[in-house]
Amino acid sequence: YQRRVRGWSIACYIVTREQDNNRMTFRSSLLLFCFLSLFVALSSADRASVFSQYQNCVVFGRSVQTYFAWTFNATHLRGAASASSSYGWLSVAFAYQPAMIGADYIVATRNPSTGATTIKDYFSDSKRPCTGSSSGVMGTCPVEVASGRTATTLVSAENVNNQYTFEFTRPRVVGDAWHVSFTNTNITNIFMLSAFGEYDGEEYIGKHLTPSPYTTDTAVLATNPGLSACVPPTTTVPTPAPSLLFNIKSYNFTYAIRDFITVGWNLTGNNTVSFGVQMSSRGWIGFGFSKDNSGSMVPGEAFISNNGESAGRYNLNNYDGAVLQSGLPDADFLTVNGVSQYRFRRSLSDILTSGTADPTKLITIYAFSTSNTVVSRHSESDSGSLQINLLTGEIVSIDDKKLIKAHGWLMWIGWGVLVPLAAAIARFMKKTIGVWWFRLHIILMLLALAVIIAGFGIIVNESREHFETSHARLGLATFILAMIQPIVGFIADRMFDPNRDKTPFFPDILHWIFGWSALVMALVNIWLGIDLYDSPQVIWILWGIHFALMTLILIVWAVVNQVSSAH
Numbered sequence: 001y002q003r004r005v006r007g008w009s010i011a012c013y014i015v016t017r018e019q020d021n022n023r024m025t026f027r028s029s030l031l032l033f034c035f036l037s038l039f040v041a042l043s044s045a046d047r048a049s050v051f052s053q054y055q056n057c058v059v060f061g062r063s064v065q066t067y068f069a070w071t072f073n074a075t076h077l078r079g080a081a082s083a084s085s086s087y088g089w090l091s092v093a094f095a096y097q098p099a100m101i102g103a104d105y106i107v108a109t110r111n112p113s114t115g116a117t118t119i120k121d122y123f124s125d126s127k128r129p130c131t132g133s134s135s136g137v138m139g140t141c142p143v144e145v146a147s148g149r150t151a152t153t154l155v156s157a158e159n160v161n162n163q164y165t166f167e168f169t170r171p172r173v174v175g176d177a178w179h180v181s182f183t184n185t186n187i188t189n190i191f192m193l194s195a196f197g198e199y200d201g202e203e204y205i206g207k208h209l210t211p212s213p214y215t216t217d218t219a220v221l222a223t224n225p226g227l228s229a230c231v232p233p234t235t236t237v238p239t240p241a242p243s244l245l246f247n248i249k250s251y252n253f254t255y256a257i258r259d260f261i262t263v264g265w266n267l268t269g270n271n272t273v274s275f276g277v278q279m280s281s282r283g284w285i286g287f288g289f290s291k292d293n294s295g296s297m298v299p300g301e302a303f304i305s306n307n308g309e310s311a312g313r314y315n316l317n318n319y320d321g322a323v324l325q326s327g328l329p330d331a332d333f334l335t336v337n338g339v340s341q342y343r344f345r346r347s348l349s350d351i352l353t354s355g356t357a358d359p360t361k362l363i364t365i366y367a368f369s370t371s372n373t374v375v376s377r378h379s380e381s382d383s384g385s386l387q388i389n390l391l392t393g394e395i396v397s398i399d400d401k402k403l404i405k406a407h408g409w410l411m412w413i414g415w416g417v418l419v420p421l422a423a424a425i426a427r428f429m430k431k432t433i434g435v436w437w438f439r440l441h442i443i444l445m446l447l448a449l450a451v452i453i454a455g456f457g458i459i460v461n462e463s464r465e466h467f468e469t470s471h472a473r474l475g476l477a478t479f480i481l482a483m484i485q486p487i488v489g490f491i492a493d494r495m496f497d498p499n500r501d502k503t504p505f506f507p508d509i510l511h512w513i514f515g516w517s518a519l520v521m522a523l524v525n526i527w528l529g530i531d532l533y534d535s536p537q538v539i540w541i542l543w544g545i546h547f548a549l550m551t552l553i554l555i556v557w558a559v560v561n562q563v564s565s566a567h
Contacts, residue, residue, distance in 0.1 A: 051080060060194035068092050068194060077172055077182055078155070081108070082165040083196050090164065091122070093193040094180040100124055100193060104180040105140075106152050108166040110159070115259040117157035119168060121150040123178050148178040153393050156249070157256045169393065245334045245341045248278045253393035255386070257366055263287060267359060267390040276343040277303070283370040285340060286314075290363040291353045295385035295398040297365050299353065305333050305342045313344075359390040363398065403462040404533060410455030411529070412543070415478075415522035418448035420550055423515060428561045445486070452482055471528040478525060481518035488514060523547065 051057055054069035070079040083090045088110060095103035105122035121143045130141035138145060151174045155167040172182040180190060248254060251264025251274075260281040266274045279285040288302030300316035311333035314322035331344035351357040367383035385398035422444035429437045456479050467473050492507040503509060530539055 051082070054078075054080060058192065066090065066194045066196060068192065072172065072182065072187075075172060076169050078167070078169045079106075080165060080167040081106075081194070082163055084162060084164070088197065090166070090196045091194065093195065094182075095191050095193065096180070096186075096189065098191045098193070100195065101126065103193060104178065105195075106168060106170065108154070108157065108168070110157065110164055110259070115159070117154060117166060117256055117259055119150070119152055119154040119166070120144075121148070121152050121178065123148075143178040146178065148176055151179055151394075153253070153395060154256050155254050156262060157259050159259060244336050244339065245332060245343060246276050248276055248341075251276055253390075255388075255393075255395050257384075257386075258368075260370075261285060261366075261368060263366075265388070265390060271348040271356070271359070272345055273348065273359075273362075273390055274343065274345045276341065277305070279305070279340045279368065280338065281370050282338065283368060283372060285366075285368045287364065287366045288314075288316075289346070289351045289357075290365050290385060291351075293352055293357070293361075293363045295363050295365070295387075297367070297383070297385075300365055301351075302365065302367075303331060303342060303344050305335070305340045311342060360392075362388045362390055364388055403458050407455045407459040407462070408526075408529060408533070408535075410451050410458070411522070411526060412546075414448045414451035414455060415519065416526065416543075416546060416550070418444050418451065419519055419522070420554065422448060423519060424554060424557055428557050445489075449482065449486065452479070469532060471525060471532045474521060474525045474528065478518055478521040481514055481521070485511065485514050485518060 051067065051069040053071075055071045057067065057069040060066045060068065066081065066083040068079060068081045070077060072078075079092065081090055081092050089107055090110075091105045091107040093100065093103040093105045101124050103124060105124065106119065107122050108117055108119045110117050122140060123143055123146065124140040126137050126139050130139040130145060133145075143150060152168050152170045155169055157164075157166040159165075170179075174181070182190065248262050248264050252266045254262055254264040256262050260279060262278050264276045264278075268274070275287065277285060277287045284304060284306040286302040286304035288300055290296055291299040291301060298316050298318055302314050302316060302322070303312075304314055304322075305311045313325045313331065315325060316322050331342065333340075333342040335341070348357040348359060348362075351362070364386045365383070366386070367378045369378050369382060387396040387398055389395075422441050425433075425437050425444070426441045429440075433440075456475070459475075467476050488507045488511040492511050495504075495507060526543065530543060
């Protein structure tokens with residue numbers, strides 16, 4: 001390859017030198033043409049590509065091309081797909097007929113802001129977006145909507161030179177209605193299709209772009225349609241430095257936590273699991289186990305690498321700090337050229353606090369930071385829990401934020417519904433419903449207080465950050481006001497004099513100030529909470545609509561009440 005480049009370059013130089021020195025324009029044009037030809041030659045040269053690992057490859061589309069390569073073994077299909085990274089999701093589909101409806105999709109979605117890749121199996125019974133319903137015409141949906149399961153596992157994902165590539169593995173036979181079976185008898189009767197589209201942050205893929213989608217009978221699986229003509233032009237993979245600890249793809253199973261973080265593992269016959277963790281970014285990465293198998297990081301054990309500058313095995317006994325353990329049994333760490341790697345071994349009998357870990361449901365934990373090279377407190381979005389089936393490679397992401405979500409919904413109901421309603425009744429309904437305004441006000445406020453106390457207790461018990469954020473500190477101040485309010489209100493009721501000439505500052509006006517101040521602080525804090533915990537876009541939209549309607553209703557109520565009082 002190097003001789004070819006040097007030879008072509010020398011030829012270009014000799015050809016241009018042989019021309020008449022006075023014909024500079026011709027020489028310049030010839031030189032430009034020569035080196036453009038050299039560029040084309042370099043572009044078409046053989047490269048160390050992801051696709052070179054596979055037996056077969058096909059190109060989809062015309063103006064915008066996608067590529068799919070694949071290999072079958074006795075039990076699994078292993079494949080790789082590639083397209084321009086300007087699109088947010090990319091899919092490969094299999095079908096018994098050359099049509100998208102009724103096809104079995106593998107969809108990889110890349111979040112352009114975080115770089116995270118997720119992979120899911122989809123089905124389609126119509127061209128419209130997924131309705132979310134599990135009956136009737138459902139649209140194009142993840143199989144989970146119809147009580148199925150994603151059988152495809154993400155192996156790796158990368159974005160190199162504006163070309164996005166992902167690799168996956170899938171059992172040849174899943175055994176349900178949503179997945180095509182690749183048996184030896186029907187493998188020549190299956191069609192392949194491809195589609196891609198923009199990332200819109202939604203759970204379900206929307207209407208896709210597709211440049212005259214190309215379909216091909218998979219009878220070509222028995223032959224090689226020509227890898228050299230199918231290799232994507234910019235999907236070259238840098239050759240790992242020889243001094244790296246391991247090749248992450250040498251493990252039996254791998255999983256991409258993010259585009260730049262991959263974990264691999266092997267399970268041996270003596271119930272010992274070997275893990276390898278690789279991070280292709282500056283920062284630190286921790287991976288380990290939930291000692292009580294709950295998905296929580298406390299109690300836990302984690303191996304943490306800090307850009308190769310320090311590494312260790314830590315016990316996670318509380319959220320305020322981790323305890324470094326002496327020695328690194330069966331573990332080693334290394335960072336080379338910005339790639340951090342470490343590997344370690346654990347017996348299944350040593351992972352949990354008590355008992356032996358189930359190899360089909362091993363709960364692991366991870367956390368990382370790309371903004372700090374010193375191990376420090378991580379954000380909620382940069383951590384998580386995974387349930388791993390060590391035998392099959394199946395991964396289930398564990399939602400360890402259920403209590404945080406419960407806190408949010410309780411505060412939404414308490415401060416966003418019950419308190420505004422109780423306050424509005426006290427402010428605007430006294431003349432309309434008579435003494436019932438007071439009774440309804442008391443009932444609604446007591447309900448709101450119970451909900452708010454429950455929400456506050458949940459987050460204090462669950463959160464690893466006690467009053468260290470603006471949301472937490474404002475929430476504490478709001479909660480204190482909420483606890484004072486019933487006391488001041490009780491005093492106002494006991495001291496009420498129907499024959500008084502004016503409303504006293506204490507306790508009546510103070511009760512009014514405390515109440516509306518607490519409500520305004522709470523509404524602001526709900527916005528802060530939605531932002532703090534990386535809530536999906538639909539939550540922002542719902543709360544925005546709720547807030548706008550609530551504000552509008554209160555304004556209209558106040559205007560109507562003012563007009564009525566004037567008359």
